[in-house]
Amino acid sequence: MAFPLQRGITPPEISFLAEMEMVTIVPRQRLEGLELLGGPVEPLVPPRRTTVPLWLASLLKRQRRANILPPPWLHPESLSLILDIETQHQDYQHAFSPPPPLPGQPRLRDRGRKPNARPRYTPEGQRYYPTPPFLPQNVAQDQSFDNGEPPTLPFHWLEVGTMLLDVASDDVVDPDQTRRLLKELREVRSAKIRSGVDVLDVAAVAGGGVALTGVGAMEIGEGRGFIGGVVDGLRRIGASKEQARREQLAAAANGEYDATQDYDDDMEF
């Protein structure tokens, strides 16, 4: 192959993207506010907490100008709880532990409730619902998870966790234990990705899909080539059957509906 990199993005690129995550720091020195393309950074006044992008936080940490407050999920207690969910909980034998709830999404406990997300508006007046990576999922919280909510892994958990352990291991509670738990979590989850091949044939037919809810960015990046290859292979093998199915559908639908009705179920969530 002429181009040395494979399709998709490489792990360093993914962790570069993860550096945009906001984290909480406690500055040790004063710093005036910065006007950055990604948004302004508040003036740093010790000892007031502020949220800054991870890249800036790690820079300040390296220069010993700030301490990073690790996010609530990066704590041995939370991680071992999540690990328990991943390995012991019946509902999650073959699924990933749930991601943090989106704003307005009902909590895990009252699952029956309807989501009541409040839309936000862009400067042009277009409506949107913020989703990760544009949600602060890695900031320290005061009432961490004592409200009965199980801790959840954010989208960039592996990258943020590894980077924080790298630059700010003295700020993390029990870094060795945390590192071990992160590694264990990663192994459990990558085994799940690999055993998930069984459901991939659903994705190979039209209108099918596979839920990747709760899968982290690095895990997607790692599995992208393999999963894509499997789905493509299954699609090729099933192409003739799919063709026959479509012809049948078209014949059945002829006269009653348009041919577009095949695609109706694609639109539902």
Add this chain to the structure above:
Amino acid sequence: MSYYEVDSILTDAQKLPCTFELDVPGLGILEGNPGENIKAGTRIDLPLWLGEMLSIGARLGTSRLVTLDIPSALSERVMNALKADPRTVDLRALAPNYYRLSERVLELFEEEEMVDTLSNTFKKRAAEIADHAHNPKGALGDGVEFLRGLDETERQLFRVAHDSAKETRIWAGEAKKR
């Protein structure tokens, strides 16, 4: 499938058993005796691209020149073996581009059951490939038999899975670069 793709060219060259329906003058060269005629009812293995072209003559209103058969790599016997245990069959020995060949053959024949068997085979073997790619046991560990029997598509899959796992390990600092 692109025009210059080596694998699809190689797939085109795979042999397919064909039976001639008509006498063809001067085509004895295919049988190995140049200058002779080919008689109706002769069975010859022809490359996929040639057999395909000769067999679809029926569409043009003329009677078809050859009838195709399913190649031995996709025979009932192999299908039964794949149904029994997909992991023990040496696909590479059957055809180096096994899945591409079956893909082409399935375009010519309508075999719903074969599609199901092959999809299942591919899935089962892909799971095994992923495990081997993530925990390589070297060239002498167990599973060598299996890895040697991978067809070209599966080898690419193995390579992709192995490379991305390695890249991630390098990023995490668990493995050395190169």
